[in-house]
Amino acid sequence: MTRIATIPLQRTLTDAVQKAQQRLAQTQLQLNSGKKAKDLADLGSAAVRTLSARSALSMQAAQSAATTRLGTTLSLYEANITAIDTIAGDLRTQLMTAVGTGATPALGSAIESAFSQFRSALNATDGSEPLFAGAQGDAIPFKPATLAETAGTTTQAAFGNDDVRASASIGGGATLTYGVTASELGDGVLAAFRTLAEAGPIGASPSAGQAAALKTAIAQLDAALPQIRGLNAANGLRQAQIETLGARAADRAALLEKIVSDNEDADYGQISMDLMQRKTMLEASYSVFGKVAGLSLVAYLR
DSSP states (O other): OOOTTHHHHHHHHHHHHHHHHHHHHHHHHHHHHOBSOSSGGGGTTHHHHHHHHHHHHHHHHHHHHHHHHHHHHHHHHHHHHHHHHHHHHHHHHHHHHHHHHOOOSSHHHHHHHHHHHHHHHHTOBSSSSBTTSTTOTTSOSBOOOSGGGGTTOOHHHHBOOOSOOOEEEEETTEEEEOOOOHHHHHHHHHHHHHHHHHTOOOOSSOOHHHHHHHHHHHHHHHHHHHHHHHHHHHHHHHHHHHHHHHHHHHHHHHHHHHHHHHHHBOOHHHHHHHHHHHHHHHHHHHHHHHHHHTOOTHHHHO
C-alpha cells in the first residue's frame, strides 16, 4: 500500500537524480574535452572577451608570420651583401699584392673568380624572385655574364633593377622599407671590374698601363667598400628592429593565449574535486530514492 505523499516525493527525488546525472555528465565532458563549455554560447559573459582575444590572436599570428618572412629576407640580404664585401676586400688585397710585388702569375684567374662570385651574389634570389632587382621581379639585376662584357659598359646597361625599395607592414600601422638594389650595392665594384677588363689579359707581370689600371681599380674598390658596408649596417639595424618586434609580438601572443585559456580551458584540479562530489551526490540520490520507493504502510499496519 503506497502512501498518498509518496508519489510527489518520488517525483521530487527523480528530478534531483536527473539534475545530479546532468551535473556529473557535464563534469565528465569537461574532463574529456579539457574545456569549460562545449561552445561559446555556454561561456556566458566570457564569450565576448574570448571572441575578442581570439580575433586579436589571429591577427597577431598573421603579423608574426609576415615578420618571420621579412626576417628571413633580411638574413638573405645580409649573407649576400657580406659576400660582396668579402669579395671586394679580398680582390683589393690581391691587387695591392700584385702592385707591391710586380708579379701577377695568377691574378687573371683570381679576378675572373671574384667577378663570378660577385655576379652570383648580386643575382641571388629568395627562392622565387631576385633579391636586388627592386620591383623588377623578372629582371636579371646584374647583366654582364663575363668579365670581358663589363668593358665599356655603363651602370644603366649593366644593371636591370629599378629604384623601388621593398617594404612591409610591421604592425601598429607602421611600414618598414628594407629593399636594397643591385646598382647601389654593386656600382662601385663594377667600376673596378670594368677598369680591370679594359686593361686586357694580365700575364706573369703587368705592363705599365696594366699596373696603372691595378692602382685605379684599388682606388675604386676603396671607394666602393664604405657604400657596401653602410648598406649592410642599415640592413643590420632593420634586423634588430624586426627581432625586437618579434619579441614583443611573442609577448602579446602569450598574453592573448592566456586570456583565451583562462576563459575556455577547464581546471583539472577543480574538475577532479567536482567529479568526486557529484558522484557522491548521485550515489546518495540513488540511495534515498531507493529507500523512498520501498516505503509502504503495510509494514506499519501489521
